[in-house]
Amino acid sequence: MKIHVTDQDGQKHDLDAIEGWQVMEIIRDYGLLIKAECGGSCCCATCHVYVDDAWLDKLYDMRDDEDDMLDETFDREDNSRLSCQLIMSEELDGLTLTLAESAKP
Numbered sequence: 001m002k003i004h005v006t007d008q009d010g011q012k013h014d015l016d017a018i019e020g021w022q023v024m025e026i027i028r029d030y031g032l033l034i035k036a037e038c039g040g041s042c043c044c045a046t047c048h049v050y051v052d053d054a055w056l057d058k059l060y061d062m063r064d065d066e067d068d069m070l071d072e073t074f075d076r077e078d079n080s081r082l083s084c085q086l087i088m089s090e091e092l093d094g095l096t097l098t099l100a101e102s103a104k105p
């Protein structure tokens with residue numbers, strides 16, 4: 001299972017993903033620039049990513065607390081999500097996303 005991540009410098013990375021893990025944890029464990037300050041509790045928005053449009057329909061709908069946290073960022077877009085709220089599953093094998101500037105440590 002893989003996820004494809006473009007970092008804030010435009011470099012592309014193919015990461016091995018593990019079912020049941022938060023996408024944030026996978027990105028963080030590969031050492032990419034993601035602060036994830038709250039450790040995945042949906043209360044910091046420093047795990048902000050832009051999900052490739054082709055994948056948006058495959059994700060669970062955003063809960064209100066994720067929506068509220070994303071409103072706190074300066075660089076929210078229509079395809080913004082918090083990567084700690086995306087849980088890896090077979091359906092997300094190949095998930096493609098870009099790290100937001102606001103995720104930088």
Ligand code: FES
Binds near residue numbers: 024037039047085
């Ligand atoms: S790690 Fe804090 S909201 Fe995702």
